[in-house]
Amino acid sequence: MSAATSPSERRVSARIGAISESATLAVDAKAKALKAAGRPVIGFGAGEPDFPTPGYIVDAAVEACRNPKYHRYTPAGGLPELKAAIAEKTLRDSGYQVDASQILVTNGGKQAIYEAFAAILDPGDEVIVPAPYWTTYPESIRLAGGVPVEVVADETTGYRVSVEQLEAARTERTKVVLFVSPSNPTGAVYSEADAKAIGEWALEHGLWVLTDEIYEHLVYGTAKFTSLPALVPALRDKCIVVNGVAKTYAMTGWRVGWVIGPTDVVKAATNLQSHATSNVSNVAQVAALAAVSGNLDAVAEMRTAFDRRRQTIVRMLNEIDGVLCPEPEGAFYAYPSVKALLGKEIRGKRPATSVELAALILDEAEVAVVPGEAFGTPGYLRLSYALGDEDLVEGVSRLQKLLGEAKD
Incomplete structure (x- = not known):
């Protein structure tokens, strides 16, 4: 040197x-x-x-500002009432039943993604990343010590990768496959059959799946959102869902996301967050509680x-x-x-x-x-x-x- x-x-x-x-x-x-x-x-x-941001969500935040309860530290993993509401919202919107102990509330989706990868990756572990991909995915993987392995899809397939492409990229070091539908940056949405095939392929090879559901409510025409762990229930022990209020409720600046996964992984990610940032802003969490508890009008x-x-x-x-x-x-x-x-x-x-x-x-x-x-x-x-x-x-x-x- x-x-x-x-x-x-x-x-x-x-x-x-x-x-x-x-x-x-x-x-x-x-x-x-x-x-x-x-x-x-x-x-x-x-x-x-x-x-x-819808007015009723803003009103909830204003009230929270006046409540001394929210002027203090709260649990690093999230307000218990928000975690319970996220569990109810997940069942309502995805058909996926989870317990509040499987949820970590984070400072937006980016922190959710990083902490999820950090909780399960060891140095050299490979993550299959369909491309085009959102810019943050490979950087989060590298920060967590992993190695992103790109699998490219183009306009001829509507930017959707196949099981055959994923299998060709799999090695003995592959630990995780990233699944995003609807997709940023392409807007691609996988059919239920294709999503199920990818989930079953991951299950067959003992792989983890990290699925980003942040755009779950923004689908058009005949396209349909499907949640992978609800579609392939046997996958849930090795599946991590990241989501948040940013896109659905026009709350990008409020910075509230979450991780849903097996309790041991969520506990590990919560430990990490307890040292990195502690709790998410209480006012933002109360706003998110109003969002996920309300209707979708x-x-x-x-x-x-x-x-x-x-x-x-x-x-x-x-x-x-x-x-x-x-x-x-x-x-x-x-x-x-x-x-x-x-x-x-x-x-x-x-x-x-x-x-x-x-x-x-x-x-x-x-x-x-x-x-x-x-x-x-x-x-x-x-x-x-x-x-x-x-x-x-x-x-x-x-x-x-x-x-x-x-x-x-």
């Missing part, structure tokens, strides 16, 4: 230095900075609903708006020569292929990658999108359609104008 790289002189640890910045948050921050500087930027980067209204925007964005993107956008069945993202545009001349430049194309789009059209490299699949762009209808149409119209100029 040279003096330049000796531990005593390294300012940032190799483990943390290897982490990439969240690409989606970076794009959103840049778009907001440009907008604050007076540029008419339209941002398709952030994955958050443009709706306010507000969710239905948001879903109707997202469905309308989904159809608009897919139609408009597919009108652009060189862009191919499958219709997403869930979440609120479109994930078009732009591979046919790479290398073509657009306003004097020839972007060779989707990173370069995204930069060109921001500079020339003042539209912020996230390049596919952030999700493990170069040659694509992710656009969130969780923004107002007018901005959506204006933003994609700018793309149509700019990308319509592409020439050989």
Whole structure:
């Protein structure tokens, strides 16, 4: 080891230095900075609903602020009443019966994902990660000492991986398979038959499954959300579910998620959280309690708006020569292929990658999108359609104008 790289002189640890910045948050921050500087930027980067948190949830938080009970430390694993309500909500929405002792309340979905992986992975354990993937998954796996193994699906299969692909990626070091439906960034939703086949394959080979259900209520058309441990009950002893209130109830900033899993794993993750952050903000937990205990009327209204925007964005993107956008069945993202545009001349430049194309789009059209490299699949762009209808149409119209100029 040279003096330049000796531990005593390294300012940032190799483990943390290897982490990439969240690409989606970076794009959103840049778009907001440009907008604050007076540029008419339209941002398709952030994955958050443009709706306010429903009023009854906010009211519950206001009341909690006035209650001295919530001015103090509470159990690191979550308010008992919230854990009980999450168990009831899980049975109601997923048909999956769990006990409150199987639940850990976390500071958002990201902490849930990291702590779940940290609780079950040892150094060198492999996790099969279907790609395109949300940017945080592989980083959480690496932070926990694991090794992400990517299995790529493209637009020809609607971005859904097959059991055959998963089996081809399995090795003696494979411990976990990640399953996400509906998916960020593609909006892909697995059919009940395909989801069951993946669950039974994992069960057959003794693998753990981590399934992210954060978009469970955002499905469209004939697509249907299915919870893997409810679909394959024998899997429940080696299945971890992560979820939260962020997307369903327009509560991204409240930071409340949760882990559901076997009691020993949840206890281990709770021990970790007790040293990392202690309890989630009590006010946010009370707001989450109101959310999961209430009805889904507000969710239905948001879903109707997202469905309308989904159809608009897919139609408009597919009108652009060189862009191919499958219709997403869930979440609120479109994930078009732009591979046919790479290398073509657009306003004097020839972007060779989707990173370069995204930069060109921001500079020339003042539209912020996230390049596919952030999700493990170069040659694509992710656009969130969780923004107002007018901005959506204006933003994609700018793309149509700019990308319509592409020439050989």
